[in-house]
Amino acid sequence: MPKPTKGARLGGGPAHERLMLANLAASLFTHKSIKTTETRAKRLRPVAERLVTFAKRGDLHARRRVLATIGDKTVVHELFTEIAPQVALRDGGYTRITKLGFRKGDNASMVQMELVLEPVTPKVKSNKASAKASAPVAEPVVEETEAPEAEVVEADAVEAETVEADAAEASAEEAK
Template identity: 80%
Template sequence: MPTPTKGPRLGGGPAHERLMLANLAAALFTHKSIKTTETKAKRLRPVAERLITFAKKGDLHARRRVLATIGDKSVVHELFTEIAPLVAERDGGYTRITKLGFRKGDNASMVQIELVLEPVTPKVRAKRTASASATVEAPEAEAPEAEAPEAEASDVPVEETETVEASEPVAEEAPSEAAAEVEADAAEKADDSSK
């Protein structure tokens, strides 16, 4: 349950705020994306996500709970038949708010709130070491299987080969006059700093 906000309500009284949020939710479910002020979108997000959670349950009681908030039966039907199956695999986070800038007349921060209907991709978990996974994640029956490849790798005989690499000696380079001057200057500076 979201915590109550401080300050004045949207639109005046509590009944007007409830009606505004219900109408915004109905418009969101109908059009899948709406443009509104940032304050209204932030207040709409928990209401819309709660209604989508009811729609995912799909039973008669959930449908009546949604109908108590949104009075339009066609919007509720669309929510239960079209939107709920698309977000069935998603565990929350059904809406996305994107900032658009400021409104010209009163400089109100405008946003676009939209339904996230893309299929969810499961996260790939990184495997831990064999001993950690045996104690934390894997049951005792799977622990010996995880250690078996390590034992097999140590039993494989290693082939030893004789390879000799021969390299030719590098010819001595005669230092140039400029290099000799740089080395002499570096040696003088080292002597001066040590004194």
């Protein structure tokens, strides 16, 4: 007996479900964001992430695997040339699902599914054992460097004033 697929059944047969997910993925890659039901988005997420992973590989075999799922060559070209370079440093989690509320007609839970194209910020890895050992870290001592500089500036100003006063006296004596 064949093992049933995991997740909600989206109506129709398996072929209809495959085609619906392929069309949703193509729309997601074309528009970068789609509005759909929560059930469809949850079923679409692994399909879309797998296709993006293939696009990150970028070789001919990966392109043919994606073309087997999405029949539109322009969408596949956009996935490989525009989307894959933007998510090259991301290790997964290429999609984001945001709940929007409920649809008016049938009260279905609606979501906004979008590609995460922002640059990834690497997290600082910390080891718990070393963090406990180095927990009481003393704060660095900040030396006050501004006060001596201020004194130097004041000393320079005093010297400049004495030089100017001497010059003024010398010019006054010459004028006599």
